[in-house]
Amino acid sequence: MGNRGTCTKQMTILVLALMGVALSTIGGADSVRAKKQNIADQELFFAPVPKAVCGPGDKPETALQGQVPASLRASGFQGFSCNLKLLGQVKGEGANWQTTEWREGKEGKNKKVCAYHGTAHPTANPGLARQNYGVRVIDISDPTKPFNTAYLNTTSMLDPWESLKVNQRRQVLGAGNGANGGGPANMDIYDVSGDCAHPQLLASHPLGQDDGYGGLIRAGLTGHEGSWAPDGLTYYTRGTNYYAVDTTDLTKPKVISIWTNPIGGGYHGLSVSDDGKRGYFISTGTASLQSLVDPTLSNTNGLLIFDLSGIQNRTGTNPQPPLISSLTWKDGAGAQHSILAKIGKKPYVIFVDESGTSGNGVATRQAVCDLGYIPYPLARIIDVSDETKPKVVSKLMLEVHDPANCTKTVPDLAGETSFTYGSHYCSVDNIHNATTLACGYFFSGIRVFDIRDPIRPREIAYYYPPGVTTASPGSNRAGRGWYSGSPDWCAAQVHMDVERGTLWTTCQDNGLLSLQFTHNAWPFADSSTPPGLQNN
Secondary structure, X not given: OOOHHHOOHHHHHHHXXXXXXXXXXXXXXXXXXXXXXXXXXXXXXXOOOOOOOOOOOOEOOOXXXXXXXXXXXXXXXXXXXXXXXXXEEEOOOOXXXXXXXEEOOOOHXXXXXXXXXXXXXXXXXXXXXXXXXXXXXXXXXOOXXXXXXXXXXXXXXXXXOEOOEEEOOOOEEEEEOOHHHOOEOEEEEEEOXXXXXXXXXXXXXXXXXXXXXXXXXXXXXXXXXXXXXXXXXXXXXXXXXEEEEEOOOOOOOEEEEEEOOOOOOEEEEEEEOOOOOEEEEEEEOOOOHHHHHOXXXXXXXXXXXXXXXXXXXXXXXXXXOOEEEEEEOOOOEEEXXXXXXXXXXXXXXXXXXXXXXXXXXXXXXXXXXXXXXXXXXXXXXXXXXXXXXXXXXXXXXXXXXXXXXXXXXXXXXXXXXOOOOOEEEEEEOOOXXXXXEEEEEOOOOXXXXXXXXXXXXXXXXXXXXXXXXXXXXXXXXXXXXXXOOOOOOOOOOOEEEOOOOEEEEEEOOOEXXXXXXXXXXXXXXXXXXXXXXXXX
């Protein structure tokens, strides 16, 4: 895009008019251009990553990288594929936001793998007939023949939203009550060690109440997203606050710490270091159009690094984690989740936004692009080797994210009401030696990247399932601008398997998909997929 200072006075006046701000209030167009030149380097967009090279038999994208053009939507989207092919599918009644897995770790034919994914809350799609509710359990030990084995329908499992996680060390599946995005705080815990295809209930318990367990009492706590500390003794979650749940006794979860966002932003996902003493938490926020041209206006969207030692060591009552550092940016919003991983023995955080610059609003998208900002959400890689000074080193930018392509993508989104060409969840192959990043996108399918050089990631494969002609009642896509043949929302974590050269994930209308890598695209010689180390 070149230097932002070359934007014309006419474009600047247009942007300010859209903001509803008089030029005189911020010093006129010339001063705006001067301020734009001082925007921090970390907010300047990077070039799109190199595109995957497809092989014989693939069905590659026909337009921009990551794009499903309006013409293909109108005729009923039939899908794209590049170095990935479908092995197996369990559509059921659809899926919602998140997946997790239990893997026994045995190699060969006896390896046991169970997949778990949420479905929409029973009240989410009242106009659509439905037979089953809750978390679906699928035996995917044979990736060519996955099959449904159970539904979990205790309080939190009816709709865990983005809190469904396995802890491999303690061999349990846990979730908070995410009911339609924020139900009353509750913790469900299941044992998956005996028969992962039929988990056994250990607890389904309200949180923040006087229950005799000795936990903190706090009315109004809610659920939405969460994650285990690696040792499985603490489950961190968020609703209207961040809070930590002691799960030392798996039958008696209790709240032991509640704290607020110290920079004033909202709450979302997180990840925790191996020793449990560092937390890489999400602060959500949305930059206004005015703040994009005025560097004096701050933003709350980004990464918070907390010292969790007090919680990990159970120090005192309601220990409050000190903030070590924060890193925010304006070229993204609605921060989603983080993954702490080592790439080449150096620590990084892979950070995913859920909204583009200035949010998901269609009306402001062109103005955002005119300023050189990214219109749709993406993942970025952050160097945290100095935890007091985290630094963005690369962005997983597709061609649809390039502001220069805004006029080519906006027509695709006519009638869309929320998520569009953006990321939601990503996973790595091994958090201790990450070589590969796989991400689910709302309209851009499932995409896989080589991140062995974290400064220069490159794309190696992608897969878009076909659009469906009947809305899936267990999907959260169904009530958000769905139309027949539209691209599916592939919004969940991806789980890779080096031994088989496969991955599985869910897309909201298509349910569970098992995919095979082709044309020797993956794995790499140094790739590995140990159980429990893919950001479950």
